[in-house]
Amino acid sequence: MSGNAMVSWQRVSKEYAGKPALLDFSLDLGPGVHCLLGPNGAGKTTALNILTGIRSASSGEVQLLGQRVSRGGKQARSLGCVPQSLSFPPTLKVVEVLRFIAVHYPDPLDFAELETKLDLAGILPKQCGSLSGGQLRRLGIAAAIMSNAPVLILDEPLAGLDIDGRAAVRHLLLEQQEQGRCVIMASHDYAEIEATADTVTLMQDGRKLATGSIAEIRDTLDISYLSFESPAAPPTELATLGTLQELGAGRYRLITKQPDPASKLIVELIPQPRLQISQSSLEDAVSNLLKKEAGQ
Numbered sequence: 001m002s003g004n005a006m007v008s009w010q011r012v013s014k015e016y017a018g019k020p021a022l023l024d025f026s027l028d029l030g031p032g033v034h035c036l037l038g039p040n041g042a043g044k045t046t047a048l049n050i051l052t053g054i055r056s057a058s059s060g061e062v063q064l065l066g067q068r069v070s071r072g073g074k075q076a077r078s079l080g081c082v083p084q085s086l087s088f089p090p091t092l093k094v095v096e097v098l099r100f101i102a103v104h105y106p107d108p109l110d111f112a113e114l115e116t117k118l119d120l121a122g123i124l125p126k127q128c129g130s131l132s133g134g135q136l137r138r139l140g141i142a143a144a145i146m147s148n149a150p151v152l153i154l155d156e157p158l159a160g161l162d163i164d165g166r167a168a169v170r171h172l173l174l175e176q177q178e179q180g181r182c183v184i185m186a187s188h189d190y191a192e193i194e195a196t197a198d199t200v201t202l203m204q205d206g207r208k209l210a211t212g213s214i215a216e217i218r219d220t221l222d223i224s225y226l227s228f229e230s231p232a233a234p235p236t237e238l239a240t241l242g243t244l245q246e247l248g249a250g251r252y253r254l255i256t257k258q259p260d261p262a263s264k265l266i267v268e269l270i271p272q273p274r275l276q277i278s279q280s281s282l283e284d285a286v287s288n289l290l291k292k293e294a295g296q
């Protein structure tokens, strides 16, 4: 376990009816926003459920703030959690649910502060059974943040949220990061991951494929995109430096591993190319890593 780890999975495996869902999974996470990502069924929720104590590991162990996690154990008081599927008693009002949850934590967040941060005023008097999907998600996030716990687990926190809701959650995540909390989220939303996460861990078939900062994962692909304008067909030399694509209306894109000589050539040979250079996205890099793993 590394020095500043707040959460540590140590060679954790989990089987459901003899089928592996998590395989020898090890990961240490300290303060910051961390994202588990990977295809459906990769094992993200299983890893999180073992951390929260909802499920037990078949082998290996998980430590939370230096203590071994057990199923249904006391560690839950150090965790705020938004599970993937949210269900609250349908006849209870939102305000009642939040008050009920607050009493289970030693130092819950001030209720008024929470209300403002997540713009909850409109839904507090509503019964949980009458909430829309996005309002339910907002309640789930409010419950997790209200815990004021050092470790927050958010499984698909942005699913179903509107633009304002996403902005509010993004802001909250950055705030939690600044306060030195360890926020762990599972998500499929690459734009949000790139905007909020410090590190990402890519999983597939219950295994950890890669872990690192977003820049480190992007760099595994090592590809640049050079977009430019050309009044005529671009010089053929360019095609020797990568894959040239015609985008229409006189715009082209070169996908290359050699951005320096390629951009030099574009600027030399094409008048006013309006060159734009961008790195591979996290999504491209992840897709490439998954393809490599599948031997494609």
Ligand SMILES: Nc1ncnc2c1ncn2[C@@H]1O[C@H](COP(=O)(O)OP(=O)(O)OP(=O)(O)O)[C@@H](O)[C@H]1O
Binding pocket: 016, 017, 020, 021, 038, 039, 040, 041, 042, 043, 044, 045, 046, 047, 186
């Ligand atoms: N309660 C369960 N009983 C049997 N199998 C399960 C159970 N929960 C998960 N699994 C299986 O374990 C594997 C990992 O599932 P998990 O929910 O952890 O994946 P995930 O990465 O969170 O997927 P998603 O992105 O779809 O939420 C899958 O093959 C799934 O079918």
